[in-house]
Amino acid sequence: MNKKQKRVLIRILLSAALMVLLHFIPLSGYFRFCLYMIPYLIIGYDILKKAGKGIWNRQVFDENFLMAVATIGAIFLGEYTEGVAVMLFYQIGELFQSYAVGKSRRNISDLMDIRPDYANIEKNGSMERIDPDEVETGSIIVVQPGEKVPIDGIIVEGSSALNTGALTGESVPREVAKGDEIISGSINMTGVLRVRTIKEFGESTASKILDLVENASSKKSRSENFISRFARYYTPAVCYGALALAILPPLISMIFLGGAPGWEKWIYRALTFLVISCPCALVISIPLSFFAGIGGAGKEGILVKGSNYLEALSQTKYVVFDKTGTMTQGVFEVNGVHHNQIEADKLIEYAALAEYYSSHPISKSLKKAYGKEIDPSRISDVEEIGGHGVTAVIDGKKVAAGNGKLMRKFGISCQECSSAGTVVHVAVEGNYAGHILISDLKKPHAKEAVSALHKLGISGTVMLTGDRRAAAEQTASELGIETVYSELLPADKVTKVEELLEQKAPKEKLAFVGDGINDAPVLSRADVGIAMGALGSDAAIEAADVVLMDDDPLKIAKAIRISKKCIRIVYENIYFAIGIKILCLVLGAAGIANMWLAIFADVGVMVLAVMNAVRALFVKNLCPKGIPL
Amino acid sequence: MKKTYKIEVDCANCANKMEEAARKTAGVKDAVVNFMTLKMTVEFEEGSEPKAVMQEVLKNCKKVEDDCEIYL
Numbered sequence: 001m002n003k004k005q006k007r008v009l010i011r012i013l014l015s016a017a018l019m020v021l022l023h024f025i026p027l028s029g030y031f032r033f034c035l036y037m038i039p040y041l042i043i044g045y046d047i048l049k050k051a052g053k054g055i056w057n058r059q060v061f062d063e064n065f066l067m068a069v070a071t072i073g074a075i076f077l078g079e080y081t082e083g084v085a086v087m088l089f090y091q092i093g094e095l096f097q098s099y100a101v102g103k104s105r106r107n108i109s110d111l112m113d114i115r116p117d118y119a120n121i122e123k124n125g126s127m128e129r130i131d132p133d134e135v136e137t138g139s140i141i142v143v144q145p146g147e148k149v150p151i152d153g154i155i156v157e158g159s160s161a162l163n164t165g166a167l168t169g170e171s172v173p174r175e176v177a178k179g180d181e182i183i184s185g186s187i188n189m190t191g192v193l194r195v196r197t198i199k200e201f202g203e204s205t206a207s208k209i210l211d212l213v214e215n216a217s218s219k220k221s222r223s224e225n226f227i228s229r230f231a232r233y234y235t236p237a238v239c240y241g242a243l244a245l246a247i248l249p250p251l252i253s254m255i256f257l258g259g260a261p262g263w264e265k266w267i268y269r270a271l272t273f274l275v276i277s278c279p280c281a282l283v284i285s286i287p288l289s290f291f292a293g294i295g296g297a298g299k300e301g302i303l304v305k306g307s308n309y310l311e312a313l314s315q316t317k318y319v320v321f322d323k324t325g326t327m328t329q330g331v332f333e334v335n336g337v338h339h340n341q342i343e344a345d346k347l348i349e350y351a352a353l354a355e356y357y358s359s360h361p362i363s364k365s366l367k368k369a370y371g372k373e374i375d376p377s378r379i380s381d382v383e384e385i386g387g388h389g390v391t392a393v394i395d396g397k398k399v400a401a402g403n404g405k406l407m408r409k410f411g412i413s414c415q416e417c418s419s420a421g422t423v424v425h426v427a428v429e430g431n432y433a434g435h436i437l438i439s440d441l442k443k444p445h446a447k448e449a450v451s452a453l454h455k456l457g458i459s460g461t462v463m464l465t466g467d468r469r470a471a472a473e474q475t476a477s478e479l480g481i482e483t484v485y486s487e488l489l490p491a492d493k494v495t496k497v498e499e500l501l502e503q504k505a506p507k508e509k510l511a512f513v514g515d516g517i518n519d520a521p522v523l524s525r526a527d528v529g530i531a532m533g534a535l536g537s538d539a540a541i542e543a544a545d546v547v548l549m550d551d552d553p554l555k556i557a558k559a560i561r562i563s564k565k566c567i568r569i570v571y572e573n574i575y576f577a578i579g580i581k582i583l584c585l586v587l588g589a590a591g592i593a594n595m596w597l598a599i600f601a602d603v604g605v606m607v608l609a610v611m612n613a614v615r616a617l618f619v620k621n622l623c624p625k626g627i628p629l
Numbered sequence: 630m631k632k633t634y635k636i637e638v639d640c641a642n643c644a645n646k647m648e649e650a651a652r653k654t655a656g657v658k659d660a661v662v663n664f665m666t667l668k669m670t671v672e673f674e675e676g677s678e679p680k681a682v683m684q685e686v687l688k689n690c691k692k693v694e695d696d697c698e699i700y701l
Contacts, residue, residue: 049695057693059692059693094639097639097640101640101641105665105667224645231642283640284640284641287640287642287644287664288641291665295665
């Protein structure tokens with residue numbers, strides 16, 4: 001609790017104690033009024049002051065005004081206890097909500113606390129702490145265990161485990177060693193690292209993310225706009241309604257029925273009506289739900305740039321994926337060995353050895369698949385044939401590795417591969433030995449991600465890619481994506497997305513997921529642009545509405561689940577609060593509800609709505625069923 | 630020109646009210662209140678004097694929400 005909250009708490013306790021005390025002292029008349037004014041003013045002076053200022057500034061109809069009128073009215077009627085109680089409980093509700101907000105904020109900001117305060121630089125053999133802003137690109141900085149990496153860079157010495165949790169929501173530490181690129185904002189856990197910076201502080205990941213969080217455009221969702229419009233008309237409406245309730249029935253009874261006007265009874269009912277109708281529960285809990293929802297998503301490494309995007313995300317019916325970098329890793333790896341006449345491992349070994357001196361990505365992936373140190377003395381007479389492949393003598397055997405053209409050149413008949421990808425045929429001593437399929441690897445969770453989306457009720461998944469048709473269709477069917485458009489140029493992707501946008505119903509939203517590299521126009525064109533693996537890609541951070549901090553496509557489903565939970569809470573609160581209020585208003589107007597029920601309808605509903613809103617923050621366990629996140 | 634100020638406000642709705650009030654102030658092109666980080670980012674119109682404008686912004690915010698504070 002902060003100072004302000006503590007002061008309010010003391011006021012609440014003090015006036016509550018006085019109330020109890022006064023309850024047991026038999027008093028009457030003017031004296032009683034004066035004594036009851038003490039707890040009333042202790043608890044309510046600031047509300048009265050605010051109401052007064054509101055009238056002065058022509059901002060009459062707000063909660064303070066409602067409370068002031070209701071309590072003054074009650075006191076005027078001699079209902080001192082109730083007048084003070086209304087104020088007391090109102091303050092309790094306010095205190096509660098301010099406490100809940102503070103708690104949620106701390107909960108969120110602790111995790112967003114990635115701002116590095118200093119950088120260590122070595123000067124003349126001793127370490128010096130300086131402002132990270134002053135570190136020039138290319139300088140060597142030292143990161144000690146327990147410290148935050150202040151600036152993006154490449155490790156030149158040392159190895160360690162890095163906690164990137166605040167950036168990606170990933171709880172498993174990342175092992176890093178010399179030559180690895182590390183990003184600012186992650187925490188060095190075990191070893192001392194010497195890092196050569198590759199960016200300025202302002203351009204580093206941590207600064208950019210903080211900038212994104214702090215300047216998230218405050219685009220309001222429809223629900224929020226609805227509530228602020230609602231409050232604008234609602235509060236004056238209930239004030240006039242209460243006035244009518246206080247004046248009309250007595251007048252009617254006096255003039256037309258010739259009976260007693262019963263002023264007191266009707267004024268009391270009107271005051272009850274006022275207390276019930278206070279819109280705090282709505283105006284406070286709806287923005288709070290979005291605040292908590294966006295905060296909770298942030299903790300999971302999903303940055304949402306505004307509550308309107310959270311809302312759109314929850315209505316997503318079509319998800320369009322970019323292929324390379326989004327569903328696949330964009331890295332080539334050996335994906336299979338087919339039609340081999342010799343053992344698969346042996347085949348890869350021959351191919352890797354034959355390609356030993358080549359630096360082509362294909363040969364790199366072969367060497368990686370082989371996995372062992374290569375002894376160059378086994379290789380001799382290497383000859384590269386451009387556009388075909390390579391021949392070499394390995395362990396005394398003549399080996400040819402390359403494409404179909406190479407095989408035909410040597411008159412070796414080869415088996416064509418039916419799968420998508422690059423194929424390396426291998427022949428040993430003039431005999432065909434089989435081929436190795438090298439293709440872009442799917443991301444580990446790509447398939448689960450698509451099925452999780454289908455389980456969430458997404459009606460269509462579409463993949464856009466510049467790849468050849470066969471490769472694209474194969475990937476799509478393996479992943480379970482329904483529609484695929486292949487051989488597209490970047491500009492075609494925009495056209496395709498626009499076509500899809502026109503086909504769908506206006507209430508259904510379309511999300512585009514891309515890795516941010518040359519996707520920017522599509523990201524901004526879609527209803528919701530989701531950028532994957534945004535660490536480092538400026539264009540993605542700029543253009544996207546939702547940024548997934550790590551590369552895991554499962555986060556798409558998670559983001560949608562978080563948004564659905566948040567929106568459900570918002571609607572629960574809207575229906576719950578308005579429902580209870582209408583019920584109590586009817587009871588109040590009919591004279592069945594008294595002031596105490598009114599207090600519940602106001603403060604009780606608000607407390608419940610606030611507690612429900614805070615629930616939007618807890619999204620840790622929102623995994624799609626059966627899939628661990 | 631854009632500047633960011635630290636603010637103090639209790640409820641999310643009050644933050645929205647402040648944002649609206651700040652936007653309506655003369656000399657302010659756009660204003661965004663971030664309730665999560667308790668920060669107000671104000672974009673000033675060409676040629677306006679941020680210090681003077683912010684005094685007005687503070688005054689207008691106080692009108693709609695007495696309990697708020699902007700640390701200038």
